[in-house]
Amino acid sequence: MDDDGRQATFGADGDLSDRDPDADATNDFGDPKGSDETDGGYNRYAVSSLLQKAVRRSDEEVAAWAAWELARSGFAWNLWDRLTLYTVEDLRAGEDVALLVERYEELATERWEPAEWRGRLCAIHAALACARATSTREGPNADEYFRTVAEERAEARDAGEDPTHDFPVGEFEPGGEYDVAFDKHTGEGSRLGRGTRFFKDHGARVGPEGEGELSAEWQRELMRSHDVEFSEEEIEYAVAPVEADDRWTEPDFGSDTGTEE
Template sequence: MADGDDRQATFGSDGSLETDTTPDATGENDFGEPKEPNETDGGYNRYAVSSLLQKAVRRSDEEVAAWAAWELARSGYAWNLWDRLTLYVVEDLRAGSDVALTIQRYEELATERWEPAEWKGRLCAIHAALAAARAQSTREGPNADEYFRAVAERRAEARERGEEPAHDFPVGDLEPGGEFDAIFDGHTGEGSRLGRSTEFFKTHGARVGPEGEGEHSARWQRLAMLLDEDHDYTEADLDRAVEPVDPDDPWGEPETAEDAIDPERRADETDGTDDGGDGGDAADGDARGSLSDFSE
């Protein structure tokens, strides 16, 4: 829940543990004894159960995860349960998993429609924990964060010494003409200064991943480019625009396509003075075919 962070344990100036046990977590435990601060109904420390929950879902131990969620929910620590599961979504779950939305929905039901510690709320807690435990766990987010942070420190230290860094970011210096040349279109200052406008974006910056455009999307892209009265695209341009990237070289360009958008070539083609000789509209018609060819 949103106020979960306010209920985390803190340490006083003398090093002693300061706690803020919520009213829902007071009362007696299963043995009829008054609950100590941060004690669950089963007599466990709620920090241990909370940690157990996350480690269980990380290790795909469904039964232990379900129990830990149930124990926290019934003991008045539902806020801790949902806070921990939300943390799991960003810390331990594979990016793109729709389990994140499932967990969010269970939390909404348990905390907004029903009471978290009551039967329906406990069922939501169990279901959410099981969904988390069944999802694909990974530490890719925290691992990436830690790695990039370490590289940033080493990179800064190397610059201070006037040396090349032994470890660098995966993008290098990000300069036009380099591996990531396609990013420097008209949306960037460098691309604007290079005269890279819509044509460059369509044929370089807008290309998609290894799966490529779907049949309809590719057809729409080609037709939209042919119908663009402000730009004159060649057949090679049309092919390049819908060419999927190479999974082993996602920033490379198709070898069969033209290497770049050359403003001087564009001028030659549009006024019919290209060295190819055929020139003008006839050449364009032969190269690209009619609109009806693309609308079948």
């Protein structure tokens, strides 16, 4: 469910339906809590927003407090929903913290009670893990940029014009910069007769770090024993790393199409 949907949780009488029913009815000062009020007397939307900003800015103390405040106040569902989102919205791709957050949530909500001290420890640990991870807005920025470019491309085509911005692959067709993508696993590549030779020579290359020593040796031996006869030049090229500043240019090894021999 999207953000707006999860936050629209008020019943007809104005009470918040998703607060933990076992949460205290009064705040730290002994006053009755409002429907969106935390135990400390804060608005839970503001605390949730602060948690996200603390994760983005790597402020461990503020992130830990905000998570603790939401957990103890009966808003654990809000906390864990938001922390899970932050792992993909505000952290660099590849961070293992996404798995940690999932595990902490499982412990806090399935093994223990979210608002009791062990549940609160899970909340704090999850928030600290997020705050200590590498922050970036690359995911949302990419999503918004590609969406905007898609709209511009469509508008340009309707107007019979070239778009000011385009996707990184451009027209994306055989013979273009990304020709290697059209191997035997695609309809276009099959129609071009590109089989195992093309795939091994070009489509399976990695980099720019290249294959590990053991993996490269396995690849060499597989190509030497294959039904398709590969030259030593082809074999060594297949395990060589792609160029960091030219990842897509490929030689032809004497075949115009890369078809099987």
